[in-house]
Amino acid sequence: MYWGAMLRLEKLTKVYRTGDRALDAVDLEVPNGQVVALIGPSGAGKSTLIRCINRLVEPSSGKVFIGDEEITSLGAGALRRARRRMGMIFQEYALVERLTVMENVLSGRLGYVGFWRSFFRKYPQSDVDEAFRLLDRVGLVEMADKRADELSGGQRQRVGIARALIQNPALLLVDEPTASLDPKTSRQIMRLICELCEERGLAAIINIHDVALAQMFVQRVIGLNKGAIAFDGAPDSMTEDTLTMIYGEEDWKATIAKVEDEAA
């Protein structure tokens, strides 16, 4: 069953128990293969939005569709099956620190193998082959047997990417992938994610703080402010006014100019 990777949100709303309205009736469509950057100030609801899609955070109301399947109405078992097709990449990597790189990558297959097979690490040979292929693709094949906490930040995020991709996802949910990385590594990680999306025709939503970095790599930028969409358009259509609309008043000249320099 391959449902075309098209994501649709209908009036998606999340109100936390504290009364915080993190998402306010968000409508959004992401077509097959499109990479979208989600920008906005801290607390705008970016993290909540991507967590509502795979229901790590339960939405208060509204609907989430992946293709024709309505995620928001699924029972526990069907939700787990649906999650297999949504790879997630995290801020600060969220690897299982005390497991090896290989175990971390293979953990992306947990939704496909039974408990005892996963408990005794007896994954099907095809999964192991795919894990080696992905580790090779992200340039970590010789690290397979290292423990995750021995790796550098950039390397850990590459393992996180491999873990998400081995799920054979149709959609990538990416939460601040570069938040704790240096500028060079940030660019490499963003480039890797976007290349892989193109190779595999994946749609992706990338939460990101670095506006300039987002503009360099994605096809579409969505600005979120106080739980509502404040901007939706191509990266090069962003102006100082758009940034003011999304983030509030500030001198944005340098941010935009920097992008033009790098684009040149």
Place this chain on the structure above:
Amino acid sequence: MPVSTLTDGRKAWQLRDRKAQLTRWFAYFAAVAVFMWCWKKISDSTTWFFVWDAPRIASDIGSRAFPPRWSYMEKLWEPLWDTLNMATLGTLLALVFAVPIAFLAARNTTPSAVFVRPVALLIIVSSRSINSLIWALLLVAIIGPGVLAGLLAIALRSIGFCAKLLYEAIEEIDHKQVEAVTATGANPLQVMAYGIVPQIMPAFAGVAVFRWDINIRESTVLGLVGAGGIGVQMQASLNTLAWPQVALILLVILLAVIVSEWVSAKVRGAII
């Protein structure tokens, strides 16, 4: 207010104002008074003749106990082995029960914070509130004297200790790793095996070895109430005033504890 204004308008600061300072002095005074009163009470109910006599008696017993009766050792090997077994098997048995109880008691893994968690906490508290010597007294009455009673006493006392430290470790795990494993579509058992268990392994190993170390010491005294181990010989030797044997037993216990300390330090160092 510790901040006040001086006559020339500058601000002065001191750690406490006068009221707080006086309150503190009064609290010190009350504490010293209570201590003196207790001292008087204890002193009044002490037979001071025996206390002044204590050094002479102690040196008398010491001289009778020395040298230890080395030949008695051949009768100690078996009780010593029993003692080690009680401690080790008791610890293992306790861990078998403590692990599931810890998962039921931890806020982030319990199936129900309203119904299951209080029961798990009650088990932990009741196990911890009763000393293993008292568990042993009860068990000797119920299942008769012997090593089994001692083993179960050790296990019952250790369940609460291990479960408490484990559930605290479970509550302190990094939630993001759990979230990441959940996001792959893993089922709840897999989330536990991949997201939680690796994170608490160091705590588990530390708790197990620490409790084993404690249990070696506790199991040496359980024989005093008939629950097997080297304490039985201790009891018999004390009753017959066989001081050289008592000296040997104390030496053997000291050595056993030193060895267990050494082993547990090694194991902890290797795992963490």
